[in-house]
Amino acid sequence: MLSKLQNHINKNLPFLKGKKLLLAVSGGIDSMVLLHLLKQLHFDISAAHCNFKLRGEESDGDENFVKSVCSGSGIKIYVNHFNTEEYADLHKQSIQVSARKLRYDWFDELLENEGFDYLLTAHHLDDSAETFLINFTRGTGLEGLTGIPERNAKIVRPLLSFSREEIENYAKDTAIQWREDSSNASDKYLRNKLRHDILPVLKELNPGFLSSFQQTLENLQQAQSMVDDASRIVYRKVVEDVANQKRIRLKELKILPNYQAYLYQWLKPFGFTAWNDIYDLVEAQSGKQIFSGKYRLLKDREVLILEALSENENEKYFIEENQTEIEHPIPMKISYVTNVTVTGSSEIIFVDKDSLKFPLVFRKWQEGDYFYPFGMTGKKKVSKYFKDEKFSLIDKENGWLLCSGNEIVWIVGKRADRRFSVTKTTQTILKFELK
Structure with a gap:
């Protein structure tokens, strides 16, 4: 298995050579075998162990075991403790989802803060078959049937081409020690039920099941690649990013x-x-x-x-009297000018500064808002203006109003209010221009 892994890395994962690697180590047979293999191949590895505090003394025993093995092998280890049940209750998630979120968030922190190049996990071919069956039973598209990816950004799974049987045989042949997770024996979780009841039947019906499954995955992955290519081509013809x-x-x-x-x-x-x-x-x-x-x-x-979706529909932003630039929520330049120039652009307005009450306010529109459109007589509800201009619901909700007190100065980028227009008696002119 050692030479097979070395050949696999040379052929398919050569980018791992010479890199600083972080290995997720639970103490179970899969991660302990991967730890041993990578140590034998002289990779620069450190270990990361999560204690989720879910199995009492057993969880602490796993932690102490991993610490002991790493200490004896000269491997640096990082350990983190999580109150998983409290986190799951707080976020109304299952224990499994919460544990996954907690560990990968922590792994991301280690990658960034400790300068690791990649995170390695010990997922193997049987894991990929279980994932396939889980997605199949729940309903999925093609991408849900392509198995666990060997590489996903900085996460790499070097054992995906190896079966659980190969890993177990290697552990026994080399006298590798590991810890058994008692929760793996329970059929409470779907993955365990598939592992204990379904996969053995498939292997009995076809002794070469895993080999056939691996070939099927390769075919499905190639099909998914073609789908992705077609999707990108059609996307450029049909979808507009605005x-x-x-x-x-x-x-x-x-x-x-x-x-x-x-x-x-x-x-x-x-x-x-x-x-x-x-x-x-x-x-x-x-x-x-x-x-x-x-x-x-x-x-x-x-x-x-x-x-x-907007996270805060009531957000407001203020513009002080001497401000000359705004970056949020809409990039804008404010300047003093001596005369009005005809631009024909709805992205520029000129206003009488003395008619304004500072600070000005950027806000979203509300029911009942009205303004006096420049170039028209009388007032108009903003909602009626949106309807006449054929604004979509999203356009309405994304629109910003520039206000002086409770009065609208500008439906930004669309229409100005004539009450703030420059007149013959205007002494100071302000120019608002979208950047």
Whole structure:
């Protein structure tokens, strides 16, 4: 197994050579075998152990065991303790999800703060088969059937081509010690049930199951690669990235015979799961919207608009009297000028400074807001202006108002209020210009 791993690294993971590596070590057989192998191959490794405080003395025993092995092998070890149950209750997550979040957040910190190049985990071929079956039983797209990736950014899994049986045989042949996690014996978790009840049956039906499975994964990964390529090509033709929005043009989308597949590829990274509702949105009335955790997809006439949800719809920003530049929420330059120039641009306004009350305020529009549009007589509700200008719901919510006290000076980038216009009696002119 040692020579097989060395050949695998030489062929497929040569970038690991000469790098500073952090190995996630639980004390179980998989991570202890990987620790031993990498030590034999003279890689520059340190270990990271998580004590999740879930199994009392057993968890502490795992920690002490890993510390002892690393100390005896001259391997530096990092240890962190987590109150996993408290974290799970606080964030209303399962223990498994919480433990994963806690450990990978900590691993990321170690990578950055200690200068490690890569994090190595001991996932193997059986783990990948279990993940395949979990995703298959829950329902998934093609990407959920491609197994665990061998490399994901700075996370590398060198043992993915090795079976659990190979790892166990190597541990026994080299007298490697490890700790058994008692929770692995329970069928409380789906992964354990698949490991104990389903995979043994598949291996009995086909003694070469893992070899066949590995070939199937390679075929599926190649198919996924083609899907990704096609998705990127069609994306450039159908989707327009505008500011913080993605606008999917329905006219171009609907001529595709399999447009639902493209919607799935484009939208799945944003946490959407109600796929039938999303597909129905294409033919829905304008104004209908679907939410994921942090994003919204809105039907607006002949486009679907994707945008992140605002975290604070009541946010306000102030402009002091002598301020000359603003970077947030909208980059803007403010200057004193001696005369008004006709630009024809809605991104520039000139106002009578003496008509303003400082500090000025940037805020979002509210129901009941009205202004006196420049070039028109009378006043108009901002909501009516948005409707007449055919603003989408997202456009309305993203719009900013520049206000003097409770009065609107400018629907920023769109329309100025005539009450603050420069007149013959104006003594000081301020120019507001979007950058």
